[in-house]
Amino acid sequence: MAQERALPPVVARMWGREPLTRRGPRPRLDLARIVSAAIELADTEGLTGVSMGSVAARVGVATMALYRYVGSKDELLTVMADSAVPAPPARGELSWRDYLALWTRANRDFLLERPWLLSLDRMTPPMGPRRMLWLDRALDALAGTALDEGEKVRAATALTGYALSDATLTHGMSAHGMSAEAGGPDEGGIGGAAEYGEVLAEVLDPLSYPALSAAVHSGVFRGAEGWVEDADFVFGLNLLLDGIEALNARRP
Known part of the structure; x- marks a missing residue:
């Protein structure tokens, strides 16, 4: 009989598959609260504002206390990348x-x-x-x-x-x-696609970039805000x- 493969710790945490432990005092925290605090920091300060120390301070515990729930900052970021995602749109009757x-x-x-x-x-x-x-x-x-x-x-x-x-x-x-x-x-x-096209027109050598130069000089980037x-x-x-x-x- 094939032996069941052990899940990576971060995957087990995200799917609630970690083994339960009954010994010791009742935990003051849970993973959901920690990740919620980390996401709030990322929303306001960007990823540079997210550290084990800043998250611990936000939930009111010592930094080392977080490691009971998440093994490292990389694991925390992995869980954040999933938890911050909303539910997918409903399909209804769409093709x-x-x-x-x-x-x-x-x-x-x-x-x-x-x-x-x-x-x-x-x-x-x-x-x-x-x-x-x-x-x-x-x-x-x-x-x-x-x-x-x-x-x-x-x-x-x-x-x-x-x-x-x-x-x-x-x-x-x-x-x-x-x-x-x-x-x-x-x-x-660069303030938009038109200005981007102007910069390219200045730097592109038509001999080295013949096709791209022709596209730029045709005005492909003018009259629109481009990718926005x-x-x-x-x-x-x-x-x-x-x-x-x-x-x-x-x-x-």
């Missing part, structure tokens, strides 16, 4: 394509609402119950298609990656192009959904 469009937009939007998640999404693979619920809902939407199970997972992964990359670019353009204090472009920053605009997100999203639809149509 698989319409639902995945809604699903991907919602994925991007919660990352923009909590931009500190953009860093954690690159550090921690999805393992927690909330992230898995998003994947489950995407696979459920694709259940009526002719895609096999592997293709469904890869389609959901591609859409998740697109939401992450678009949110990263949108946040970067907003954060570095505008100054929160002055309300205008930062010194040396919804049209750019929808364009890329439709490319992916068209690909999924084409793959499904090729299946018997």
Whole structure:
């Protein structure tokens, strides 16, 4: 009989699979309260404000007391990356394509609402119950298609990656192009897609970058706010959904 594999401690914590201990005094804390405090710090101060010491101070215990509930700061960040995620949107009567469009937009939007998640999404693979619920809902939407199970997972992964990359670019353009204090472009920053195109036009050598130079000089970045605009997100999203639809149509 195969031996059951022991779960990594952080996975066991997120799924409530840690063995219960009855000895000793009743714990003053629980993981949910610790993670909630850490998320509040990240929301107000960013990830730089999250440390075992700052979280301990927020919940009113000594720093070493946290290690009874979470093994390290990396484990805490992993749990935060899952706990800060909202519930996925309900599908209702939507077709698989319409639902995945809604699903991907919602994925991007919660990352923009909590931009500190953009860093954690690159550090921690999805393992927690909330992230898995998003994947489950995407696979459920694709259940009526002719895609096999592997293709469904890869389609959901591609859409998740697109939401992450678009949110990263949108946040970067907003954060570095505008100054929160002055309300205008930062010194040396870029204030939108049109200005980005002007910078590229100055630095690109047409001999080394012939295709990109031609695109820039055609005015592709003028007359719009670029990636902050919804049209750019929808364009890329439709490319992916068209690909999924084409793959499904090729299946018997």
